[in-house]
Amino acid sequence: AQRVTQPEKLLSVFKGAPVELKCNYSYSGSPELFWYVQYSRQRLQLLLRHISRESIKGFTADLNKGETSFHLKKPFAQEEDSAMYYCALSESDYKLSFGAGTTVTVRA
Amino acid sequence: DTEVTQTPKHLVMGMTNKKSLKCEQHMGHRAMYWYKQKAKKPPELMFVYSYEKLSINESVPSRFSPECPNSSLLNLHLHALQPEDSALYLCASSPPGGGLSGNEQFFGPGTRLTVL
Numbered sequence: 001a002q003r004v005t006q007p008e009k010l011l012s013v014f015k016g017a018p019v020e021l022k023c024n025y026s027y028s029g030s031p032e033l034f035w036y037v038q039y040s041r042q043r044l045q046l047l048l049r050h051i052s053r054e055s056i057k058g059f060t061a062d063l064n065k066g067e068t069s070f071h072l073k074k075p076f077a078q079e080e081d082s083a084m085y086y087c088a089l090s091e092s093d094y095k096l097s098f099g100a101g102t103t104v105t106v107r108a
Numbered sequence: 109d110t111e112v113t114q115t116p117k118h119l120v121m122g123m124t125n126k127k128s129l130k131c132e133q134h135m136g137h138r139a140m141y142w143y144k145q146k147a148k149k150p151p152e153l154m155f156v157y158s159y160e161k162l163s164i165n166e167s168v169p170s171r172f173s174p175e176c177p178n179s180s181l182l183n184l185h186l187h188a189l190q191p192e193d194s195a196l197y198l199c200a201s202s203p204p205g206g207g208l209s210g211n212e213q214f215f216g217p218g219t220r221l222t223v224l
Contacts, residue, residue, distance in 0.1 A: 034212065043112075044151065044198065046212040086150055094139055094164060094202070096213060098150035 003027060004089050006099035013077045014107050021072040021102045023061075023087030032090035033070040035061055036098075039083045047085070048072070057081070077106045109134040112216035114199050120222045123189060129219045131182040131199030140182040141213065142174060143198040151198055157182060189223045196220050 005024045013019045025031055035047040048056055050063040050070060061072045070087060087099040112133045121127050131140065139158045143151035156164035157176040165174075171193075173185040182199055199216040 043217045044215040046214075049212060084148075094141070094156045094158065095153065101148070101150050103148070 003091060003097040004087050004099035006085075006087055006102050008102045009100065010103050010105070012105045012107060015079055016076050019074050019077040019081070019104065019106075021085050021087075021104065023070045023072065023099060025068050025070065025087075025089050027068075027089060027091070031063070031065075031070075033061075033063060034088045034090070034096070035059070035070075035072050036086045036088055037083050038086070044086075077104075079106045079108060082106045110214075112199055112201055112214050114197075114216040114219050116219055117217070118220045118222075120224065121186065121189065122224050123191070125189075126185070126187045128186065129184040129197055129199075129221075131184075131216055132180055133201040133214070134180055135201065135214065136179075136203075137201035137214070138179060138204050139202045140176060141198075141200040141202075142172075142182070142184050143200065143215075145196045145198055145218070147196075155184075186221075189221075191223050194221055194223045 003026050007022050033050045036044050037047040038044045048061050059072055059074045061070055063070050082105050084101050084103050086101045089097045091097050115130045119127060141156050142154040144154055145151045153166050154168045155174040160176045160179055171188050175183040196218040198218045200213040202213045
């Protein structure tokens with residue numbers, strides 16, 4: 001069963017415009033959610049985890065249990081934000097369920 | 109040392125070859141993972157070792173054989189692979205507790221495997 005849904009495969013925005021990547025999840029317990037990012041020719045790395053409620057590189061994500069969503073937002077996109085973004089749900093010990101990913105392109 | 113390293117970076121092998129992928133971390137993590145990633149797709153979990161014991165095998169074909177010689181090393185032995193096994197193989201590690209409680213998985217750069 002699909003645990004994490006990222007409805008947008010591709011997202012293109014202009015530099016300085018806001019960007020929002022959608023993530024919806026399906027989980028019966030208390031979810032542990034993450035956003036991972038994979039820049040071109042770089043390793044997959046953690047961007048945000050909901051439990052920390054932090055802002056990294058200007059990105060924020062809020063867990064909305066009512067809407068079962070964990071959308072990623074940035075008010076002003078930069079060219080260096082161009083990358084593949086994966087939303088991930090920790091299903092159990094050691095198992096991360098990844099969404100299909102959203103490729104973000106920020107145009108000058 | 110705060111990185112997961114993987115060797116080799118690239119590997120080309122025939123369907124009758126035997127080869128091994130190697131992963132190493134010195135962060136004191138006690139869980140290590142193998143993932144397979146196809147182009148433009150998310151990583152797919154293959155195996156998890158916890159405290160050097162195999163704890164998860166996601167029904168991976170036996171032509172893939174993992175090994176965890178110690179808490180810092182993880183190997184993936186390959187034998188009689190098929191062309192469809194060509195992919196990026198990622199190793200990851202995480203502190204005790206795995207992906208829960210906000211613990212992140214740290215990923216290596218991957219080994220790009222091509223099976224001819």
